Amino acid sequence: MFNTSYIEISRKAYMNNIKYLKKIIGKDVIFSSVVKGNAYGHGVENVVPLAEEAGIQHFSVFSAKEANDVLKVMSPGNQIMIMGLLDDAEIEWAITNDIEFFVFDMGRFEKAIETARMLRKKAIIHIEVETGFNRTGFMYEQVPELVDFMKRESDHFVFQGLCTHYAGAESLANYLRIKNQITLFRKFSRYFTRHGLHPTLRHTACSAAALTYPNTIMDMVRFGISQYGFWPSPETHMFRFRRDTKETNPLRRMLSWKSKVMVVKTVEPGEFVGYGSSFLANKKLKIAIIPVGYANGFSRALSNTGRVLIKGRRVPVIGTVTMNTMTVNVTDIPNVERGDEVVIIGKQKRLSISISSFCEMSDQLNYQLLTRLPGDIPRFIAK
Numbered sequence: 001m002f003n004t005s006y007i008e009i010s011r012k013a014y015m016n017n018i019k020y021l022k023k024i025i026g027k028d029v030i031f032s033s034v035v036k037g038n039a040y041g042h043g044v045e046n047v048v049p050l051a052e053e054a055g056i057q058h059f060s061v062f063s064a065k066e067a068n069d070v071l072k073v074m075s076p077g078n079q080i081m082i083m084g085l086l087d088d089a090e091i092e093w094a095i096t097n098d099i100e101f102f103v104f105d106m107g108r109f110e111k112a113i114e115t116a117r118m119l120r121k122k123a124i125i126h127i128e129v130e131t132g133f134n135r136t137g138f139m140y141e142q143v144p145e146l147v148d149f150m151k152r153e154s155d156h157f158v159f160q161g162l163c164t165h166y167a168g169a170e171s172l173a174n175y176l177r178i179k180n181q182i183t184l185f186r187k188f189s190r191y192f193t194r195h196g197l198h199p200t201l202r203h204t205a206c207s208a209a210a211l212t213y214p215n216t217i218m219d220m221v222r223f224g225i226s227q228y229g230f231w232p233s234p235e236t237h238m239f240r241f242r243r244d245t246k247e248t249n250p251l252r253r254m255l256s257w258k259s260k261v262m263v264v265k266t267v268e269p270g271e272f273v274g275y276g277s278s279f280l281a282n283k284k285l286k287i288a289i290i291p292v293g294y295a296n297g298f299s300r301a302l303s304n305t306g307r308v309l310i311k312g313r314r315v316p317v318i319g320t321v322t323m324n325t326m327t328v329n330v331t332d333i334p335n336v337e338r339g340d341e342v343v344i345i346g347k348q349k350r351l352s353i354s355i356s357s358f359c360e361m362s363d364q365l366n367y368q369l370l371t372r373l374p375g376d377i378p379r380f381i382a383k
């Protein structure tokens with residue numbers, strides 16, 4: 001009610017993915033579920049309880065806003081880690097709520113210590129080091145100053161983690177860059193250890209790193225895309241495919257996106273369909289209007305190229321995708337009616353539309369498509 005499409009989340013698929021990924025990292029390594037970007041479009045309120053059901057107790061987000069979203073649905077005692085944005089006022093909020101956060105420059109560290117002192121409560125921090133991504137993180141040259149500061153202020157923080165992020169572990173083209181990052185991370189790590197500073201956890205791996213560079217797994221893995229059933233890239237899939245020969249794809253997509261037929265009508269030969277003249281009917285057609293357009297996350301790039309499933313058949317999008325609707329050609333499908341289920345992503349009878357095919361057609365990364373799915377599409381967990 002009040003919505004033109006909905007998203008179904010599969011508990012079974014999620015449990016399958018977590019089982020597979022946990023097997024790869026082993027039982028002694030912490031599984032951090034990366035739920036930024038509204039849990040990669042799946043809905044934080046759906047994914048956090050499912051993750052907890054699967055035994056996950058650690059969640060990674062980008063910002064304080066996202067951490068607050070997780071906090072609202074998470075069980076007490078579990079941990080949240082902010083990897084990105086945190087302004088001065090939010091640092092106080094984070095320390096008060098035992099939320100862990102990355103520290104990647106002296107300014108943030110000094111502010112965290114000042115706040116911890118004021119609150120009389122330790123900040124739980126992860127020192128992020130710059131190993132080659134060139135985004136956030138302390139440079140190797142800054143470490144002596146950092147280490148002195150940490151020794152001086154050791155009463156006001158918990159050295160929970162030492163971490164970095166790889167610059168494209170999903171592509172073989174970056175092999176040398178990743179190898180250099182791993183080497184530099186080890187050098188950072190030795191420096192801290194030599195100076196008596198021992199982080200509780202060393203963590204560097206995202207999905208692609210954990211799946212293809214086993215020595216990046218360390219004490220914790222920050223799993224994003226793969227827990228949702230997607231490979232970070234075809235290369236990562238091929239790499240695992242050769243190793244896990246029993247199954248062609250051990251990951252299962254957990255998201256399906258569905259809508260309903262809004263209108264069915266006929267179009268006479270010689271008529272154009274939709275805005276402008278991009279589609280000309282060359283014979284009498286039966287068309288169906290679907291109430292999902294680019295305002296709902298269905299890219300305009302899919303005009304005249306997209307596909308959806310109706311009555312178990314694949315049907316093409318014709319004409320331009322508009323703000324709120326798309327039109328599909330159902331001429332060859334008998335008995336299509338208003339209210340019939342439309343699958344935009346997912347399975348219907350024996351056919352399926354995968355996110356990757358959808359991404360290829362609209363020239364988007366799976367990460368991009370998922371996180372752009374509007375937050376107001378209702379999401380349900382299918383049993």
Ligand SMILES: Cc1ncc(COP(=O)(O)O)c(C=O)c1O
Binds near residue numbers: 222226
């Ligand atoms: C710092 C950090 N760690 C982990 C991840 C998760 O990456 P993935 O979704 O490829 O597993 C991300 C995602 O962008 C990230 O920025």
